Amino acid sequence: MSRQLQRLLYIALGLLVFIVIYSTSTTNREFSIVEKAWRDLISPVQRGLSAVGNGIVGTFKYVGDIKNAASELQKLRTEQAKMEFELARLREIEEENIRLKELLGFKGNSELDLVPARVVGRDPRAWLKTIVLDKGEKQGVEIGLPIVTYSGLVGQVTSVTSYTSQVSLLVDPKTAVGGIVQRTRDFVIVDNADAKGFLRVTPLYQKENENYGTSSLIEWQEGDVVITSGVGSMYPKGLMIGTITSVTPSVEGIVGNLTPSVDFRRLEEVFILYHSRTDEMEEGRDTSQE
Numbered sequence: 001m002s003r004q005l006q007r008l009l010y011i012a013l014g015l016l017v018f019i020v021i022y023s024t025s026t027t028n029r030e031f032s033i034v035e036k037a038w039r040d041l042i043s044p045v046q047r048g049l050s051a052v053g054n055g056i057v058g059t060f061k062y063v064g065d066i067k068n069a070a071s072e073l074q075k076l077r078t079e080q081a082k083m084e085f086e087l088a089r090l091r092e093i094e095e096e097n098i099r100l101k102e103l104l105g106f107k108g109n110s111e112l113d114l115v116p117a118r119v120v121g122r123d124p125r126a127w128l129k130t131i132v133l134d135k136g137e138k139q140g141v142e143i144g145l146p147i148v149t150y151s152g153l154v155g156q157v158t159s160v161t162s163y164t165s166q167v168s169l170l171v172d173p174k175t176a177v178g179g180i181v182q183r184t185r186d187f188v189i190v191d192n193a194d195a196k197g198f199l200r201v202t203p204l205y206q207k208e209n210e211n212y213g214t215s216s217l218i219e220w221q222e223g224d225v226v227i228t229s230g231v232g233s234m235y236p237k238g239l240m241i242g243t244i245t246s247v248t249p250s251v252e253g254i255v256g257n258l259t260p261s262v263d264f265r266r267l268e269e270v271f272i273l274y275h276s277r278t279d280e281m282e283e284g285r286d287t288s289q290e
Contacts, residue, residue: 113273113274114148114271114272114273114274115135115139115271115272115274116269116270116271116272117133117134117135117147117165117269117270117271117272118133118134118268118269118270119131119132119133119267119268119269119270120132120133120134120164121164127265128169128171128172128193128197128264128265129168129169129171129172129173130158130166130167130168130169130172131154131155131166131167131169131267131270132164132165132166132167133147133164133165133166133167133270133272134163134164135163135164135165135272136160136161136162136163136164136165137160137161137162137163138162138163139163139272140274141157141160141165141272142157142160143157143158143159143160144156144157144234145157145272145273145274146234146235146236146239146272146273147167147270147271147272147273148239148270148271148273149262149267149269149270149271151240151261151262151263152239152240152241152242152260152261152262153170153177153228153235153239153240153241153261153262154167154169154170154262154264154267154270155167155168155169155170155172155175156168156234156235157272165272167270169264170190170193170199170241170260170262170264171193171197171199171260171264172193173192173193173194175191175193176189176190176191176192177189177190177191177228177234177235177241178190178204178228178229178231178232178235179201179226179227179228179229179241180226180227180228180229180237181201181220181224181225181226181244182224182225182226182227183221183224183225184218184219184220184224186203186204186218186220187203187204187205187229187231188201188202188203188204188226188256189201189202189204190226190241190242190258197260197264197265198245198257198258198259198260199241199242199257199258199259199260200255200256200257200258201220201226201244201255201256201257201258202253202254202255202256203218203253203254218254220244220247220254220256221244221247222244222245222246222247223243223244224243224244224256225240225242225243225244226241226242226243226244226258227239227240227241228241236273240261241258241260241261242258242259242260242261243258243259243261244256244257244258245257245258245259
């Protein structure tokens with residue numbers, strides 16, 4: 001095809017496009033037969049293109065709506081998480097307030113010199129053996145001081161630093177406490193905690209004298225309460241130790257199993273018991289941090 005013919009063809013196509021544009025944009029005149037035929041010819045194409053365009057626009061709008069919905073859902077989830085966190089925090093504050101009220105009630109009803117302390121450390125490998133408190137030498141803490149809660153006896157201080165103290169718990173297998181069975185008034189030794197935290201109760205005269213024949217005189221029952229005996233200077237008399245849950249007689253005497261009154265797994269706040277402090281020691285205690 002020669003260049004001249006190509007030019008003529010381009011000119012014809014240009015005129016045709018112009019005619020189409022002119023014919024479709026003019027609405028105030030009567031269409032010719034050619035214009036009517038042309039419009040009828042291209043109308044399916046226009047409808048198809050319009051449908052495709054509307055579909056594309058609808059698709060983009062749908063995708064946008066999904067993104068907006070996802071964003072709103074994420075915001076709602078974030079708000080829900082914040083609310084759940086706040087509720088958990090408020091529940092913890094409420095539980096702590098309950099514990100502190102119980103502790104304060106215990107302190108208010110006690111004639112002993114009690115100083116509150118928080119548990120700030122535990123050994124994961126020896127959870128039922130020791131705890132670390134946030135009071136130390138600067139607050140007058142010394143080795144041997146008893147540690148208690150409103151539930152009963154916790155243990156005693158075994159080492160101190162300037163601002164902390166380590167406590168050996170009652171359920172440490174190496175710990176032994178002198179006690180009294182409250183109902184029968186039998187003097188006993190509470191010791192030998194097992195892996196689950198249960199303690200052994202043995203009559204003191206039976207343990208010391210091996211007088212196994214006296215076991216027939218012992219009338220312990222399940223539910224009998226054991227308290228500290230006050231014998232010696234380690235613990236004052238009357239602190240709750242636990243409850244006898246079973247009694248086992250044998251040829252070697254009688255032995256009771258005891259459930260401690262304190263839940264040693266969940267200790268958070270305790271009292272340091274300054275029952276044997278002198279005036280000089282009291283003056284040296286830093287009360288600003290109590």
